Amino acid sequence: MQKKIMAVVMIAVLALSLAACSSGGGGDKLKVTMVTDVGGVNDQSFNQSAWEGLQKAGKDLGVKVSYQESHQDADFVPNLETALDAGNDLIWGIGYKLGDPILEAAKKNPDTKYAIVDFAYEDTPENVVGVVFKQEQPSFLVGYIAAKMTKTGKVGFVGGMEGDVISAFENGYHAGVEYANKVNGTNVEVIIQYAESFTDAAKGKAIANSMYQQGADIVFHAAGGVGDGVIEAAKEQGKFAIGVDRDQNYMAPDNVITSAMKRVDVGVYNVVKDLKEGKFPGGTTVVYGLEEGAVDIAPTSDKHVPKEILDEVEALKKDIIDGKIEVPFNQETFNDFVNSL
Amino acid sequence: MNALNDLGLIIGISLMYAAPLIYTALGGVMTENSGVVNIGLEGMMTIGAFIGATVGYYSGNPWLAFLCAGLAGGVLALLHAVACVTFSADQVVSGIAMNFLGPGLSLFLSRVFFEGATMTKPIPLDQKMPRPLNGVFAQNSFLDLVFNQYATVYLAFLLVFIVWYILYKTKIGLRIRAVGEHPRAADTLGIDVYKVKYLAVILSGVFAGFGGAAMSLAAVSNFRATLISGQGFIALAAMIFGKWTPQGSMWACLLFGVAQGLVVYLGGTNIKVSSQLLAMIPYVLTLIILMSFVGKVTGPAANGVPYEKNKE
Structure with a gap:
């Protein structure tokens, strides 16, 4: 009896997760998410600042925003997968530690856009933008x-x-x-x-x-x-x-x-704004400084x-x-x- | 005069560095002498550091905070004792679990108490641990650099003496060591092995909690997730280095502290050594001394072996 119940539950879970996969991608609102560094979204530092910028973008630009928290380095890759499955148009990696995971993900999924804070690639793929600050x-x-x-x-x-x-x-x-x-x-x-x-x-x-x-x-x-x-x-x-x-x-x-101060929120907001206006600076590293009010x-x-x-x-x-x-x-x-x- | 002040600086830094390690190493001495390995000291330090900073911030009373930190470490150690003593679980596995549980719980609670933040708010200077000799000597004079320390530093050395006294001069100390050497023999003589082990393991958590609080209430004044990163393991190494004795562990912690003091001092002089190389000194020095002077170290005979009463 117990085994049967287990089987039913397992099937239900599988079905649900399939449904979750297929529901992604729809809707006409722009979807943007971010994957935090290990500090989490309330770290009173750059992760929090990034999330504030994203929230502002959500309010001002009418995009749908969300975040995925990482608690250890091993969380980066699964979190990026989750973000991809949810059908996001732009996925942020916050902090240089996500440099390699973002590059991997971007190469595998050329149709999704990626952005990273504090990291400049030598050879940036077309669907990625690096954001660095003039500290x-x-x-x-x-x-x-x-x-x-x-x-x-x-x-x-x-x-x-x-x-x-x-x-x-x-x-x-x-x-x-x-x-x-x-x-x-x-x-x-x-x-x-x-x-x-x-x-x-x-x-x-x-x-x-x-x-x-x-x-x-x-x-x-x-x-x-x-x-x-x-x-x-x-x-x-x-x-x-x-x-x-x-x-x-x-x-x-x-x-x-x-x-x-390094205003990560300003950098994040600006890139989302560019995306919304169809000017996504893919394939480049953008450098923000005093001029943009980002430091x-x-x-x-x-x-x-x-x-x-x-x-x-x-x-x-x-x-x-x-x-x-x-x-x-x-x-x-x-x-x-x-x-x- | 300058050389004297430099020496004072190095000694002062050594003491600041060593104090949290000494508390935690004493915890290791307690538990391992009773035959229970506790590699979860790091996790217990972390929860102690967090609880210390939180209670300190909200109550404004550093002593209450210090005690609560010990209590928190003790509670975590109780879990370790239940797993290792009552259920004969693998002590290393349980210790690893403690090292996950301590920081995880701290972060979770931090979010509850500090509006979602993963660090606590700083405690004002006058609500931190007192510095008993602050202002007695001229600022930055030799004596000031050496002796103007937080109360936690002095307490650490006092605790070394207390633990030494308990372990080697009292009945309960003899029992703890007997249980660590040969639990069955102790059992046949009517000692409640489980009770003794529970006591020693819980005390180790309490001391590790003190060690964490010595970081978050004295060395700095707030907790963040990275505040305790490796001190628990260094203390564990110091305990082995110190041949499982309180006084030996203390010397080992001081040696590590002196090495850190030297690193900071040398990094500030005009001698151009790369700071990466300097940063290695404490660890290399410990290794060298361990290999050349200390010789063979033997721990308690039944250390790490779960004791089961009805099994032969």
Whole structure:
């Protein structure tokens, strides 16, 4: 008896799942979904930001939006399959870790469009678009602020792991300090150290403590979870820290003076808008920066940073958008930048 | 003066790094001396870190938070004990399950308590663990760098002494070790083997929970999913390194801490060594010392073997 019931249930499940497959693809509303990185959709970081951008697209552009959460790297591929079966027109991968899974899926399903945040392919298929951000631009701005606000003449940078993205943060920041030195005739020094981790908060704290002991009074981090330790050190020592990716002032309202923000939501929204208007930039990597409003300094900066410095930052933004200042993003361009000052 | 301050910095970092490891390694010492392997310490640390940060944030009382963190670790350990002691399950498999359960439960609860966020909100400085010697010495002087630590650091060393005392100077300690060496012999002498094992396993979870809270209430002030990434396993290694004794484990944790302190210090000097190479130092150093000085390590004889009363 029990076996029979089991059999019936199994058949019912199979039938349902078949029905689920065949129901995809229909409807005339554009369907867009995103597959998150392991942080999940409420990670208060770039996954959440991406989802906010998608929700805005849903509201403003009348597209149907949804998300698939990943909890470990092994979830990426099945989640992409699910997204495909649901008949989505555009599938987002949020974060560089989804780079390879997205490429695989895109090659297998040339009729579906894919997009990825923080990843640039060397050879992008026609149905894929890579979205990257000029993180060096907001880093330049916070570097300028740091150089103007330091009282000790020393500022710090804590990086996560060496790589293109973090290197852009580092060199942008360093260039911002050098630029401020040149313009204001100061001689602010930058101490740079990498944690070789994105998770070891204790190491972030140790490095920041070491920098404060060496006389730095402002430390900028681009190091994920390691940054929690950096901000904690600032809190304990009564020094300053600069946040990253989003406005981190809430972590230590008295100590985080500004943050170098990356507006993933703006990037996601823009690409969906392009798709809706039939201008999907497939086969390319789009680069978003200050011009598109996709990177910026934190809105709470005015709590700690004096107005005249913020005014100068506004002028700098304009210069960067106009191309008068080209912010370096790696060692080579940094050297050129410093030589041209 | 500068050299002295550098030394102070390294010692300070070592202590900060070592404290959470010491708690957790002591947990390992407890459980393995009673003959139950617990590789779930990492998961128990994670739930401890989460509960500590959550209770700390909502109650504003770090001590209550610290105790609750221990309790949470203990509850998870109770599950491990039920599986391994009562049902004679494979201890490694159950431990792995704990390592999934701890972080999974933490994330789930975090979403419930923090409006769907996978990290907790930061605790203000004055509601974190107190720093008993804060402000006693001049800021960034040698003594300040070494001794201006959170209460959890001092407590860790106190706990080393307490665990040593219990294990080697009290009746219950003797029983724990007897059960780990030869449960049947202990049983025939009228010791309730199951009860002793339960006690030791639960205590290991409590200590691991403390270890997690030492991260989320002192080292930083919030929990996020990546806060505990590997500390539980390093503590486990430190325990083996320390030959299953509380004092040995403490030295092993300190060694690891000193190595991290050196890494941070060297990375901040002008000596140009690649930071990837530097990051390897703690692990390489541990391996070298393990191979050259410590020699053969033998754990409790009946470690990892489930005890079944009516089976020969």
